[in-house]
Amino acid sequence: MKVLITGATGFVGTALCDFLEASAYKAVPTVRTKSGISNEIVVGHLDASTDWRSALTGCDAVVHLAARVHAMNGPTENPLALYRATNTEATLNLARQASQAGVKRFIFISTIKVNGEGRDAAYRETDVPAPEDAYAISKWEAEQGLQRIARETGLEVVILRPPLVYGPGVKANFLRLMKTVQRGWPLPLGAIHNRRSVLYLGNFVDAIRLCVEHPAAAGQTFLLDDGQAVSTPELIRAVARAMGRPARLLAVPVGVLAFMGALLGQRAAVARLTGSLHVDSSAIRSRLGWTPPYTMRQGLDATVAALS
Structure with missing residues (x-):
């Protein structure tokens, strides 16, 4: 399978490209500016007018990692507008072009913050979304837009909401x-x-890979974690x-x-x-048969070993 990956030079994107290539996939890394990584495609600034046509040619799936996480906004700027431009409008533009290019599946990396900022009870996919800040709101709006596109075009959308991700190279x-x-x-x-849930990078990229290929992932939203809260x-x-x-x-x-x-x-x-932010990741386990390949202990050992 040929998989387009946005945010390919980021913490998760770099690991995902390597993981997919090692798993006999053809990764198509896209970047905003030239970075020098192998086979990269420069697409420029991400917004509602970004042209993805050349990058999408022949792709079977898209994993959309790129996002605005921080807004360095001045007093006259609208933070939500900045987040929406990248996280909502650019995402929906990519999804529409992906559908037009014949891409079958679109994996959107959202955030557990769509569920809320934390509570004592574990979060589940069935919860009523309660995003609080501009970042989470923009991601929730993107999720809703993707679901509309899926209904209109047949594009298979999979939404993943991870908690804090750690691993070698974490910042x-x-x-x-x-x-x-x-x-x-x-x-x-x-x-x-x-009680707080976290997600090891190795477990994250494994779950993404499964969602790219598993038939039962289509149309689903999944919460992810290492399988324990601490x-x-x-x-x-x-x-x-x-x-x-x-x-x-x-x-x-x-x-x-x-x-x-x-x-x-x-x-x-x-x-x-x-505070607590506890994730119930039983849905992806039961529906797709996913089991995190690494324990939290193994993930922390690998993360610490890479610390310079």
Whole structure:
């Protein structure tokens, strides 16, 4: 099968291209600007007018990873409009052209944030969507638009909503957490009792590959995770174990953390650390027979081993 991949130079895209090529697929990596990776196709800026025709020629499926994740907006800019231009309008433009080019299946990488920002009960595909920020709203609008296109054209749309993805080369908050543990700095997170799901990169690309080829994936929305939820302290201890380092956790009450977060303008960051975001991924397991090929322990070991 020939599979077009957007966002091919990103954290997930790079791993997916390598994984598909190793699995006897023909990966077609697309990029916004020339990057030098093998067989890349430069498509330019992603919006409602991007021309995908040459990239889509002969493709059987599309995996759409490219997205706007952060908006560096000034006081006069509309963040939601920026997100919609890339995450909604550009996505639907690609899907329409894919259908016209004879592509059979379109895999859209959405986000668990479409379900919401977290709650005590596990999220499921059947939940009423509750996106809160501009990023999640733009992804939810893209999902709805893709479903309309599917009904109108017969394009087989598969929607995946992952939680936080980690693995070799991970950046942002997960990298900062690992660096903190590596340096032996104490963390005031020992009194947190929450449940959070994460997804190892190797499990993610395996699930994407299955959704590209499995007949029963067509028209489905799936939530993904490693198959277990852990508390923030448990995750830190697991990272420390993989590093062979002690986990230095201070049992600071959650209420104190919330108060300090409010004072420092970090209310949302503290809420993510202390709150729950638990995913029930049983649907993809039962419908497609998927089992994550790696445990969380194996994923953390690989992630830590790659840390420079």
